Amino acid sequence: MQQPQVERLELDQLTCWRVRTARAELLLAQQGAQILSYQRDGEQPLIWLSPQAAYQRGQGVRGGVPICWPWFGDLRRNPLAVQQQYQGDSPAPFHGLVRDLDWQLLGIDSQDGAVSLTFAFDTRTQPLPGWPHAAELRLSIRLDQQLSLALDSHNLGRDSLAISQALHSYFAVSDIRQVRIAGLDGCPYIDTLQDWQRLQQQGELTFAGETDRIYLDTPARLDILDPAWQRRIRLHSSGTRSAVLWNPWIDKSQRLSQFASDAWQGMLCIEHANVLDDIRLLAPGEQHRLELSLSSETLKA
Ligand SMILES: O=P(O)(O)OC[C@H]1O[C@@H](O)[C@H](O)[C@@H](O)[C@@H]1O
Numbered sequence: 001m002q003q004p005q006v007e008r009l010e011l012d013q014l015t016c017w018r019v020r021t022a023r024a025e026l027l028l029a030q031q032g033a034q035i036l037s038y039q040r041d042g043e044q045p046l047i048w049l050s051p052q053a054a055y056q057r058g059q060g061v062r063g064g065v066p067i068c069w070p071w072f073g074d075l076r077r078n079p080l081a082v083q084q085q086y087q088g089d090s091p092a093p094f095h096g097l098v099r100d101l102d103w104q105l106l107g108i109d110s111q112d113g114a115v116s117l118t119f120a121f122d123t124r125t126q127p128l129p130g131w132p133h134a135a136e137l138r139l140s141i142r143l144d145q146q147l148s149l150a151l152d153s154h155n156l157g158r159d160s161l162a163i164s165q166a167l168h169s170y171f172a173v174s175d176i177r178q179v180r181i182a183g184l185d186g187c188p189y190i191d192t193l194q195d196w197q198r199l200q201q202q203g204e205l206t207f208a209g210e211t212d213r214i215y216l217d218t219p220a221r222l223d224i225l226d227p228a229w230q231r232r233i234r235l236h237s238s239g240t241r242s243a244v245l246w247n248p249w250i251d252k253s254q255r256l257s258q259f260a261s262d263a264w265q266g267m268l269c270i271e272h273a274n275v276l277d278d279i280r281l282l283a284p285g286e287q288h289r290l291e292l293s294l295s296s297e298t299l300k301a
Helices: 249-255
Strands: 005-011 014-020 024-029 034-040 045-047 104-111 114-122 135-143 147-155 161-163 165-172 180-182 188-191 197-200 211-216 221-226 231-238 242-247 267-274 280-282 287-298
Touching: 014 114, 024 135, 034 147, 045 287, 147 165, 147 280, 165 287, 221 267, 231 267, 267 287, 280 287
Parallel strands: none
Antiparallel strands: 005 014, 014 024, 024 034, 034 045, 045 165, 104 114, 114 135, 135 147, 147 287, 161 280, 165 267, 180 221, 188 197, 188 211, 211 242, 221 231, 231 287, 242 267
16 A cells, blocks of 8 residues: 655745645645645545635635634624624634634654644634633544544633634535535525525525525535536534535625635535534533544536
8 A cells, every 4th residue: 555645845935734645635734724725536626725825924825624713704793602702902803813823733643544633723822812711722634535624622711612613615616506515405594695684495505696605503414516527525524513605706706815706616615613503612621523524426427
């Protein structure tokens, strides 16, 4: 069996690792413990990375799997318990505080053709501006036949802690107008583009315009069906009952950083989350694990 290889490299200002196994390649950055890309041999990329991506310190990279924590999106749209944890004077950054900071690499382990990497972010040694709470975040990444991520949030303080979060995964697709998402039928969702109305999904989700929705009561399994690439991407999750489905479409693409004006056609985000009714309240000492694993198979016509 070909032994996995892990190579450290600098992409412009960022320290990154390229992991190669017998069947796949993964690229990740220390900043934000961000997966940047994932491609299985003989297939199109599974995780999308913008060709316009910039590798600059203090700036999130467009694409991959950014981690949104300790809140998701606009803090003002979060439940009060999450908002109250932030005491900063400056406006709260979108998607939390850790996506453009360096995490610590705790270790790389290679066994039986699989590679595991663990990153940590400890607010006791790296205090977050405006967020005076003791917590440790850990991201465990495992690359074998599939890609598995586990994000652990551990409350190390004396008071309970309210967090919202997401694994903001960007997926590569042939053409957004032709893909379907299975598994959401019957789920309630908030359409953030229609005054945050609460609606209900009927059947599979397809895309015909800008989409920015928060799905609730989501199941453990979602599938991306991509007939033009004859591919089904399977997403298995646990510790999450909410997911954000996002595609910027034409107009919003013009306003996004590190994003070509036609890039919306080849990507979509499914962000496994803990948001709105699904935020987590951690008692002192309590931990929460959010898990996601990704695999793919041929989609028969
Ligand atoms: O440009 P950012 O901060 O990475 O955010 C990208 C998108 O992230 C999604 O999670 C939001 O639902 C969108 O509204 C937002 O545009």
